[in-house]
Amino acid sequence: CQRTNELRAVSIFSALCLDDMQLYEQAIEQYQAAASMGNSSTLQSNMGLCYQKIGNFEEAERHYEQATQLDPKNAYAFNNLSALYFRQGNYDYALDVAMEAIAIDGKMRQALTTAALCCGILGYEEEYQQYYQQAVASGADGKQIKQIIKNMDPYH
Secondary structure (H helix, E strand, O other): OOOHHHHHHHHHHHHHHHHHOOOHHHHHHHHHHHHHOOOOHHHHHHHHHHHHHOOOHHHHHHHHHHHHHHOOOOHHHHHHHHHHHHHOOOHHHHHHHHHHHHHHOOOOHHHHHHHHHHHHHHOOHHHHHHHHHHHHHOOOOHHHHHHHHHHHOOOO
């Protein structure tokens, strides 16, 4: 590589390959190298995913937050943060952040699904129906959504 942007591209490509090989710590190193040559919301969000995969939820949250600050229109970064909160059982936070992702991309299946799940678990029946219908219309598996809610709350 003769230019910084070429070296950055190689670092990103290496990080993606390492991520695919489930070598998350090495992928993080490559993402960090790429970010040192030009940070971006996508790099931060990808680092957050790697941290989440190795169980470091605090670092994952920090990188997702940084991703949303770098690009407040990155629906994927908001979706990733929402999914993290959901996995941690922070359904109110997960719902709030999912709604931010939906405000950016109203057809984002993942965010609509998380919103439906959170509303179902929290007992917001009207909102649950709304997000459930939108999630299914965007390609989500309605049976799976209902099963997850049932598993989380056997009285539902």
